[in-house]
Amino acid sequence: MQDIDLLQSEKKSLLRFLLIYLGSTFLLFSLLSWIFYTSQKQNLLDKQRDGLKIYAQELEHTLRLLHMSYAKTLQYPKHNKIDSAIYDKNRKYIFGTGQNSILLDNNHRMLADNMLYDLSEVKPYYLGAAYMLLSVKIDEVPILELQKQILWFILGTGIFFILLGLFLGKLFIAPMRESMERMNAFIQDTTHELNTPISTILTNIEMLETFGKYEKSNELKRIEIASKTLSRIYDDLTYLNLNHNYHRHIESVNVSFFIEERMVYFSTMAESKCLEVRLDIEPNVMLNVDKNDITRLVDNLFSNAIKYNKPKGLLYIKLSKTMLTVKDTGIGIEKKDLASILQRFKRANKSEGGFGIGLDIVNQVVNSYGFVLNIDSAWKEGTEVRVQW
């Protein structure tokens, strides 16, 4: 019977579990990946910087040779990838292969604009050079390859952990699901077994009334009320069991007539509580609905309004072209319970019997037809339920 609800709660629990589990795993993996990426990138840059250092030694050697040479022109070495420049002791540019002479600052290792720099000192000052600055464009290919590998790794582990999370989640939920299924089966069997005796009682009460052998005594009224209550509970449970699985027969229903008819059905219950019933029914209000749906909607609203009303209280029912209002002067609902009152098995007040499925059914009917449900309530003053269509 409650398979649908079980699945919803399962989904909710699974979702929460997965969010926490995957969120924390993702954070941890992101952190580890970032640390790994940073260190690996540094390694790659260091390798490229090593190339600069080797070239720096070659350049220093060449500077020494040039310094010893007294030729008319001195050919400064040029590398096809690495730019170099020499600076005097005052960090003033002497010569270089770059387009622009880079001004030196105190950072001996600079990394900017996708360039890798290496600054080294020259001693003795061949050609007057006290510093050598080498620069090379960072080779991005291995870094991009590293990024790609890390992304694949995160993707792979992500999929693995999602699957693991789903498996673990289902594993944790299995005992809960099992017990819910057992409860469902029990309720299903119970409702089935209740049907025959309830029908028998109600038929026999009707026969007693019809053939007039007995005056309608208080005892008989109480039996009738109790039987009707049982019958309604049976109908509600059957509705929940079959909901979403049975074919709705949509027809044009005269709601005005229908409500008056249902009030007759509930009259014995209302009388037993000495309620003042005020009906403000606009005639011939028509709705295209399934009769069973509108019965469950109206019955549950009326039943609640009677059940939770004060003795000698007021039951006010108003029907207009656009809205049904059911108002009582009962115990009301506390503010903190209002938000969750529509949940299944939620009972704001346990002074009266019931399973806490009434308003859940009302909500289901309202949602399936796109109606709007509003509940206003004041604690110990009463409740007003409005269904707009």
Add this chain to the structure above:
Amino acid sequence: MVKIIFLSLWLIGILDAHESQVQQFENRCIVCHTSQQIPSELIYRRYLMKYSTKEAMATAILRYLKKPQKKLSIMPPQFFLKFPIKSNLGLDEMTLKKNIEIYLDYFDVKKKLTIPQ
């Protein structure tokens, strides 16, 4: 227009003066040094290797020229066996400084350095 003419003349004058100074340096110093086989460029390179900047080199050379002594020179002792220390030239500091500047400019390595095509 008049301003441009004056400016041009002034620049030509400066360039001429500089060229004449370089020529004077070549005629008065280099010719004599070459004939005496004094390795002027080698001396320049030695100063360059030790002091790196033009200013530091100029200061060191000036200090030596004002008081030519072995201990103030950066040349090795063997150098003076072949080229004995010359006596003070008796030139004033301004003239010495000017000559040192011409000397440093004359052998400046920056002018020799080229990038192979």
